[in-house]
Amino acid sequence: MASVALFDPCYLQTLRPGDAGDARRVLEALGDTVTLIDGRCCGQPAFNSGFRTEARTVGRQLLKAARAHSAIVTTSGSCTAMVRHYLPGLWQPPRDAAAASIAARFVDFATYVARHPALDRLGLRLPGVVVLHESCHSRRELHASAAFSAILSRIDGLEVREPAFAEECCGFGGTFAVKQPETSVEIMRAKLDALGATGARVVVSPDYSCLAHLQSGAAGLGIQLEAWTLPELLARALA
Amino acid sequence: MTGFRDRARREIAEEHRSAALLPIMRKLVADSRAMLARGPADARDRAAAARADAVDRLEELQRRLREQLALRGVGYHRAATAAEAVDIVRRLLGDARRVAKSKSMVAEEIGLTHALREAGIDVLETDIGEYIVDLEGRGPSHITAPAVHLNRARIRDLLARAGAPLETDDPVVLSQHIRDVVGRYFQDCDAAITGANTAIASSGRFAIVENEGNVALGVSHPRKHIIVTGLEKVVADEAGALAILQVLAPSATAQPLTAFTHILGSPPPGQERHVVVVDNGRSRILADPRYRDVLRCIRCGACMNACPVYRAVSGLAYGSPYMGPIGAVISPLLWPRGGQADLPFASTLCGACTEACPVGIPLHRMLLDLRADAVERGAVAGRAERAAWKAWAAAFSLPTGARAAAAMARLGLRGGGRLVRPLAARGADPRLLPEPAEPHDPALLAAAGPDRSERPVIAPEEVLPPTPVERFRLRAGQLGVGFPAAAPASALELSAAAAVASTGSVLLTGAPVDRRALLAAPAVALRVDPATVVEYPAGLEPYLGADDALILTGPSRTADIEKVIVRGIHGSQEYAVLLEPPIA
Numbered sequence: 144m145a146s147v148a149l150f151d152p153c154y155l156q157t158l159r160p161g162d163a164g165d166a167r168r169v170l171e172a173l174g175d176t177v178t179l180i181d182g183r184c185c186g187q188p189a190f191n192s193g194f195r196t197e198a199r200t201v202g203r204q205l206l207k208a209a210r211a212h213s214a215i216v217t218t219s220g221s222c223t224a225m226v227r228h229y230l231p232g233l234w235q236p237p238r239d240a241a242a243a244s245i246a247a248r249f250v251d252f253a254t255y256v257a258r259h260p261a262l263d264r265l266g267l268r269l270p271g272v273v274v275l276h277e278s279c280h281s282r283r284e285l286h287a288s289a290a291f292s293a294i295l296s297r298i299d300g301l302e303v304r305e306p307a308f309a310e311e312c313c314g315f316g317g318t319f320a321v322k323q324p325e326t327s328v329e330i331m332r333a334k335l336d337a338l339g340a341t342g343a344r345v346v347v348s349p350d351y352s353c354l355a356h357l358q359s360g361a362a363g364l365g366i367q368l369e370a371w372t373l374p375e376l377l378a379r380a381l382a
Numbered sequence: 383m384t385g386f387r388d389r390a391r392r393e394i395a396e397e398h399r400s401a402a403l404l405p406i407m408r409k410l411v412a413d414s415r416a417m418l419a420r421g422p423a424d425a426r427d428r429a430a431a432a433r434a435d436a437v438d439r440l441e442e443l444q445r446r447l448r449e450q451l452a453l454r455g456v457g458y459h460r461a462a463t464a465a466e467a468v469d470i471v472r473r474l475l476g477d478a479r480r481v482a483k484s485k486s487m488v489a490e491e492i493g494l495t496h497a498l499r500e501a502g503i504d505v506l507e508t509d510i511g512e513y514i515v516d517l518e519g520r521g522p523s524h525i526t527a528p529a530v531h532l533n534r535a536r537i538r539d540l541l542a543r544a545g546a547p548l549e550t551d552d553p554v555v556l557s558q559h560i561r562d563v564v565g566r567y568f569q570d571c572d573a574a575i576t577g578a579n580t581a582i583a584s585s586g587r588f589a590i591v592e593n594e595g596n597v598a599l600g601v602s603h604p605r606k607h608i609i610v611t612g613l614e615k616v617v618a619d620e621a622g623a624l625a626i627l628q629v630l631a632p633s634a635t636a637q638p639l640t641a642f643t644h645i646l647g648s649p650p651p652g653q654e655r656h657v658v659v660v661d662n663g664r665s666r667i668l669a670d671p672r673y674r675d676v677l678r679c680i681r682c683g684a685c686m687n688a689c690p691v692y693r694a695v696s697g698l699a700y701g702s703p704y705m706g707p708i709g710a711v712i713s714p715l716l717w718p719r720g721g722q723a724d725l726p727f728a729s730t731l732c733g734a735c736t737e738a739c740p741v742g743i744p745l746h747r748m749l750l751d752l753r754a755d756a757v758e759r760g761a762v763a764g765r766a767e768r769a770a771w772k773a774w775a776a777a778f779s780l781p782t783g784a785r786a787a788a789a790m791a792r793l794g795l796r797g798g799g800r801l802v803r804p805l806a807a808r809g810a811d812p813r814l815l816p817e818p819a820e821p822h823d824p825a826l827l828a829a830a831g832p833d834r835s836e837r838p839v840i841a842p843e844e845v846l847p848p849t850p851v852e853r854f855r856l857r858a859g860q861l862g863v864g865f866p867a868a869a870p871a872s873a874l875e876l877s878a879a880a881a882v883a884s885t886g887s888v889l890l891t892g893a894p895v896d897r898r899a900l901l902a903a904p905a906v907a908l909r910v911d912p913a914t915v916v917e918y919p920a921g922l923e924p925y926l927g928a929d930d931a932l933i934l935t936g937p938s939r940t941a942d943i944e945k946v947i948v949r950g951i952h953g954s955q956e957y958a959v960l961l962e963p964p965i966a
Contacts, residue, residue, distance in 0.1 A: 189775065192763070
């Protein structure tokens with residue numbers, strides 16, 4: 144079937160090294176041939192911190208690695224939004240057009256899988272309950288909410304719960320979580336309360352950045368809540 | 383120098399602010415959404431278009447406004463800076479010694495109350511929320527609900543310390559006490575100062591919204607009324623003003639319209655009226671294409687209501703008269719050397735602000751641009767952080783970047799974060815980063831308990847009556863307006879020029895409308911011809927006349943204390959509508 148690149152974002156590679164393997168398994172089950180892009184970063188941490196020169200330096204390497212591919216599936220909504228919406232703007236015209244043409248080929252994992260023609264033939268089964276946390280970038284920058292829900296609804300035996308105030312931020316915000324820890328934690332507490340109230344013990348998100356933050360909060364506060372990425376959940380549902 | 387983080391930490395620790403603010407703001411956001419949905423489907427687009435047009439033609443519209451105001455005998459004064467604005471107001475006040483001031487964000491911005499008091503002038507804040515935060519002395523914590531950070535017990539305590547011990551902390555009692563103080567002051571003061579929500583260039587009128595009636599008393603001051611307004615708050619015409627009004631109250635306070643919407647025409651006989659148009663950096667913002675659209679802002683506060691950071695820390699943490707996402711954008715633009723360069727970093731960039739903004743300001747994108755500006759100017763980020771980002775960029779640029787980058791990222795995530803933040807936070811931060819590759823436990827999938835989420839109650843969709851006049855009756859009734867067969871005894875009877883179905887509003891026109899008589903009446907009876915009922919506020923345009931107008935939407939009210947609605951502040955609670963001819 145299709146030949147795609149799989150971009151394993153830097154922080155996932157660091158914090159959740161198995162995730163790229165899970166994503167690859169899902170894509171291969173859909174019949175795709177997968178080329179891995181790793182060791183690269185979209186530049187978002189620097190960009191969000193106001194360091195645009197550094198963000199461009201780093202983003203350029205990612206675009207170079209992506210140049211030869213017609214679709215670059217990215218297992219993080221936030222990184223996808225960065226590449227699609229902000230990275231090309233770091234170059235002056237006319238160079239921004241070249242960057243934009245590569246950036247437009249980046250697609251978040253949820254959207255790619257939801258639109259995949261072979262999805263219907265994929266048998267997915269995983270009994271249990273999860274609560275979903277959709278990241279703000281996935282929801283508001285990529286409008287991938289429907290894709291995310293559509294995929295989860297295809298998993299046999301899986302009950303998907305939605306938390307109250309689902310549209311509220313988890314308090315991560317990239318370097319915000321480090322630079323404004325008190326505020327970040329205050330926001331996180333409200334999100335953990337809402338997730339916990341659903342009774343689910345596994346939270347699934349298209350963004351591991353939110354999840355790492357929530358997971359670290361849950362661990363520190365002694366709340367039983369495990370954060371799973373969408374590729375991990377789907378890979379388990381394949382088995 | 384204290385920054386956002388120190389102030390935020392203090393607010394969070396001191397009173398555990400978000401425990402109180404979060405539910406208030408969650409409800410407000412849900413109610414605002416429902417109220418906007420009651421209006422026309424294109425309300426936000428039309429408001430955005432009216433504001434975008436005004437920003438595009440700002441100086442042209444200001445010229446036109448000035449010409450029109452001259453015809454009405456209203457003085458027009460342009461102030462380049464805050465200091466100049468204060469000087470102009472002082473000069474215009476002349477020998478006035480007692481001044482009644484209504485809520486105005488631009489007055490906060492230029493420090494007007496403080497400056498006038500320094501000059502020996504007695505200034506009373508006549509908005510209930512402003513009166514309270516004036517007693518507290520820390521400034522407003524929200525654009526439209528200045529005292530939302532204070533609970534009723536604290537407010538009662540502030541009043542007691544100011545020499546007014548009250549029996550209870552019931553918001554009705556507290557609000558009525560302040561109402562009475564303000565009412566007495568209005569009987570014996572030399573001048574009134576108000577803000578304006580928009581100045582209408584084509585006709586030289588001002589639209590001012592309020593709920594309590596103190597603005598009604600101010601604009602009808604028998605001798606002197608001074609309007610202080612920002613340069614950007616002009617709009618081309620009545621259609622534009624109505625487009626803004628259609629989204630302003632729903633976005634700000636989840637009301638269909640505020641109790642009073644003044645469309646000020648010519649001043650009442652004997653009154654001297656002036657407007658002070660404050661630039662104070664707005665021309666500079668206008669000249670920067672990245673930020674000029676922030677001048678669309680109508681100061682509704684929807685961005686802060688939706689903002690997770692605002693909800694957690696309250697407005698006082700921003701250290702600026704403008705708080706929340708809009709404050710984080712305009713504070714550093716208005717005061718480039720004012721030490722507010724860190725405010726754009728006080729955001730998770732979740733985009734809830736941009737989504738909530740009824741006039742289409744891309745707030746979170748502006749925050750990103752402002753962050754880059756601050757770094758470039760050297761206003762934020764020390765040498766260590768700058769070196770760290772350089773090293774990070776170098777690591778990710780290596781041809782075989784994978785391992786080096788992963789090591790860097792790991793170091794950054796685990797250690798870097800802890801290095802850059804002061805040690806004081808360590809104990810307070812409960813987060814523990816998970817071990818990489820920690821195996822997940824599939825058994826947890828089956829370990830779920832019952833769903834005990836407390837979700838907001840969504841009201842079932844209303845079935846609306848088929849005719850505009852019946853819909854008007856429903857909406858007005860919901861605001862506490864009665865529909866008796868005959869006017870109540872001793873009621874002031876007035877004939878309405880039109881009414882609005884979707885908001886339950888009644889339009890009065892006159893030359894001018896006698897606001898003081900309206901507020902003094904023990905009851906008010908409004909005659910409405912069913913043939914003049916329009917669907918939405920925008921439909922009022924042909925009925926607005928050429929001079930003074932007042933849109934009444936239910937009796938006066940306040941929600942300045944814990945967002946509890948108290949009806950009947952200045953003026954009667956008893957509003958009746960007489961449909962003439964009556965409907966079958």
